[in-house]
Amino acid sequence: MTAARTITFTLNGSPVTADVKPHHNLVELLQTQFGLTGARESCGQGLCGCCSVVVNGRAVSGCLYLASFVDGADVVTVESLDSAQKLSPVQEAFIEASAFQCGYCTPGFIMMVTQLLDEKPDPTDDEIKHYLTGNLCRCATYPEVMDAVKLAAKKRKAGATA
Template sequence: MTAARTISFTLNGLPVTADVKPHHNLVELLQNQFSLTGARETCGQGLCGCCTVIVNGKAVSGCLYLASFVEGAEVVTVESLDTPQKLHPVQEAFVETSAFQCGYCTPGFVLMTTQLLEQHPDPDDDQIKHYLTGNLCRCATYPQVIEAVKLAARKRKAG
């Protein structure tokens, strides 16, 4: 009664297919069928941001998003940002400002920051705090995260 069905979508730029059941969420799909573990289900309630995935150019909470909903969509995960040779400027900024301790929440913060900078290329503290209100860091590196976002903005502007 709840048979899997095959869906097609674009994952980090490549066309893919996957077998999903209606009750699977997007994090389960990425982890179990594509071994992408950057998005993790953590709070399970859309509050913490660890499960952030970009779907059709917009950030979503992968743990609150049915896997079936990505049929035909463009899906981007944190794994797409860097190459073996070079980190993404946002990743560089987080490293250079030490904007993490354990690093568990970092993929979500990094993806959300890429989105933040598209909307606010030169963000002030208030814009950063509002935009990242749904990302939690239990090591409490928030001051460093704000510095990282500002550094990433400068790197982005410098090209």
């Protein structure tokens, strides 16, 4: 039986420790030891974006990212985006634009759209498509996702100037 190893890292702004085995991936770690189910495994091959987690400021596929690799890292999940019962502008925009059906892919999209707007507050259509090329939606809500990104950009700008 393979021994577990204790790691420490920052999870959504708080220091945490966890026991991980060499084969555990980041999604398993977040779900089983922290109850964070926003990043979820779908393809398990780094192709769909459902498992997106931000590690040290970069989005990674949690299904392919070994849990032990987050030792000492700064990890941010979709659960960090709302605060004090208030949704983030991106979360609000997805609801207002009806940018989901089953919702399975939605946390991954929301993480990537948040990153996109952090990097490019006013993206073009091509930039949106390019940035989200690794996020798949089996319910084919892509037109509504485009609307949501543009709405979120407006909301963030309005929030910044309010």
